[in-house]
Amino acid sequence: MNSNSGDGRKTILNLIMIVFALIFGVWLGAWYFGVQPSMKEITEQPLSDVFNSVNALFAGCAFGGVILTIYLQLKELQDTREELAKTATANHDMAIANLKMAAHANEKSVLDLFQVYCSDYFQTVKDSSMSVLIPAVACRGYCEFVVSRFFVAEQLPFPEGCWNKVSNASYCESLEEFKKEEQRYRYKLDELLNFFTLLSGQSNSDEVIRRCDFSYSWWRPLFWMLTLIQRERFESSDKIQKYSTPLFLESMVKDLDRIYGFSAFESDEEAWSYILNHPKVLTYGVDPAWSLTRSID
Incomplete structure (x- = not known):
């Protein structure tokens, strides 16, 4: 269990590092494209427009992330309900099994008494x-x-x-x-x-x-x-x-x-x-x- 937990933390850290590297790469790319002379033929403020588009991209990604988070939470809630339902069913089945075992134990005790008799x-x-x-x-x-x-x-x-x-x-x-x-x-x-x-x-x-x-x-x-x-x-x-x-x-x-x-x-x-x-x-x-x-x- 400790080994699995350690592997999970490593995976999360690697994903965070990759995400930050991608964001930093996009930021550097924006600077690179913004200072290119050819960009001035397209817009008078190339650097500002490039970063505005990057901001719009990240805003859209953030909104998509919120939607994804809500979806994942709903999915987790549904999975939790299913697990609780399975647990309730298992507890019910176990209770019935315990009752049957108790009845069997009582019957066996009577049969044991009869053998003694x-x-x-x-x-x-x-x-x-x-x-x-x-x-x-x-x-x-x-x-x-x-x-x-x-x-x-x-x-x-x-x-x-x-x-x-x-x-x-x-x-x-x-x-x-x-x-x-x-x-x-x-x-x-x-x-x-x-x-x-x-x-x-x-x-x-x-x-x-x-x-x-x-x-x-x-x-x-x-x-x-x-x-x-x-x-x-x-x-x-x-x-x-x-x-x-x-x-x-x-x-x-x-x-x-x-x-x-x-x-x-x-x-x-x-x-x-x-x-x-x-x-x-x-x-x-x-x-x-x-x-x-x-x-x-």
Whole structure:
């Protein structure tokens, strides 16, 4: 770039020198012709007339230069408009390309999540999560214990008396085995909930999410059960609200409901009726304690 700029300045200087040389040559020529004896036969003031004609020539050239300058400026303005139009078109095309790339990136992220969901490792995550969720249906006390662990404040102790209800919904042979395994299962449940939170955040890829079988209709009643208990616990305690992060499950399930086309619940009673009368939930053995404060009708 510096070399090209230097060459351009040299060219301009050479042109200026040539122009000045031509002007000086014309001026000398005018003197030469003006002092010639033969010029006196044509005019009484040869030198003055020659220079007047030279002045007229330069005046005409100057006027022509002005016209040429205006033309060049108009041409440059037109070229500038064309370049701006090309730039605007290029920016528009780039914006469209960026949108397509963003959409492709969102779709790819959904497909990546689907591959994770179908992986052998994530199958253990789903199995472990069900080892928490099914006992949570079978024992209300255990469900509230699980939800309390979502918060850093006012966590409930493990309900020792839940085993009679949980034993029919667990693969564990004893309460000691269940207490030993269920913490590991709850960690896997956290992974599952984080996975679906990430999925619900892919707001620009609803169609791709609907086409992939993430089995949300199976998880939906169980996720809503955790959501309602989490909200009740959060709203009932100033200490939890002070030290804990805002609710995340409710926004997740609402986003997924919208993506999969489920109708929104008009009230908590309607949501509990849906949960506790869900055909799949009923097969897990619903704790009668739910009917004390929840509508099952």
